[in-house]
Amino acid sequence: MKQRVETEKFYPAYPIFVLTYLNETGEPQMSTGSSSYTLGNSMVIGVSAESNASKHLYAGQKFAVNFPNTEQLGLIEQGGFSSGKRNDKIKVHQIELTKSDSGGVAYIDACPIVFECTISQTISDVDYHTIFANIDTRLFEKNLVDSDGHFIHEELDLVLFSGDANERKFRKLDTIIETVGGHS
Numbered sequence: 001m002k003q004r005v006e007t008e009k010f011y012p013a014y015p016i017f018v019l020t021y022l023n024e025t026g027e028p029q030m031s032t033g034s035s036s037y038t039l040g041n042s043m044v045i046g047v048s049a050e051s052n053a054s055k056h057l058y059a060g061q062k063f064a065v066n067f068p069n070t071e072q073l074g075l076i077e078q079g080g081f082s083s084g085k086r087n088d089k090i091k092v093h094q095i096e097l098t099k100s101d102s103g104g105v106a107y108i109d110a111c112p113i114v115f116e117c118t119i120s121q122t123i124s125d126v127d128y129h130t131i132f133a134n135i136d137t138r139l140f141e142k143n144l145v146d147s148d149g150h151f152i153h154e155e156l157d158l159v160l161f162s163g164d165a166n167e168r169k170f171r172k173l174d175t176i177i178e179t180v181g182g183h184s
C-alpha cells in the first residue's frame with residue numbers, strides 16, 4: 001500500500017556531474033548538476049533559468065560533462081554551492097583544467113569520466129532550461145577500460161544525488177552488479 005507524499009521534488013538517484021563551459025569572454029566556468037539523461041549519443045540536461053550555466057549554454061556551444069568520483073565531494077560542492085554570476089569558481093577553487101584535443105572546451109581530468117558535448121537546441125521556460133546536446137567524445141580513466149576498449153563495470157565510482165525537498169544526500173554506487181538478461 002502506497003502513501004502519497006507531498007514534496008516539491010524527488011530525485012530517485014541521478015549521477016552528479018560538473019559542467020565546464022565558457023562565458024562570453026572565453027573564461028572557463030563550472031556548475032554542478034544531476035538532472036540529466038543520456039540515450040545513445042544524446043544527452044539532455046536541465047539547469048535552472050537563474051543559473052550562470054543557463055546564460056552560457058545555448059545552441060552551437062560546447063561544454064564538458066565531468067563525472068566526479070566519491071573522493072571529489074568537495075569539487076561537487078564547489079560547483080554547486082555558489083553561482084558563477086557572483087564569483088569565478090574555477091579561479092577561486094583553483095580547479096585544474098585540461099585542454100581538449102578534439103576542439104571541445106577544457107575539462108577536469110581528475111574526474112574519471114568526461115563527455116565532450118555540443119548543444120543542438122535548448123527549450124526554456126521561466127524556471128528551467130532544457131539543453132539537448134550531442135555527445136562528441138567520451139573520455140574514460142584507464143582503470144575503467146579493458147584491453148579491448150570495453151568498459152569495466154566493477155570499477156565505476158560515481159556519486160549519485162537522491163532525496164526530496166526536505167533533504168538531498170550523496171549516494172555511492174554498490175559494486176554488486178548483475179548481467180542484463182536471463183532474469184525473466
Ligand SMILES: Cc1cc2nc3c(=O)[nH]c(=O)nc-3n(C[C@H](O)[C@H](O)[C@H](O)COP(=O)(O)O)c2cc1C
Nearest residue numbers: 031032033034035047048051052053080082083084
Ligand atoms: C549535487 C548537486 C546537484 C545539482 N543539480 C542541479 C541541476 O541538475 N540543475 C540545476 O540547475 N542546479 C543544480 N544544482 C544547483 C546548482 O549547482 C547551483 O544552483 C549552482 O549555484 C549553479 O551555479 P551557476 O549559477 O554558476 O551555474 C545542484 C547542486 C548540487 C550540489
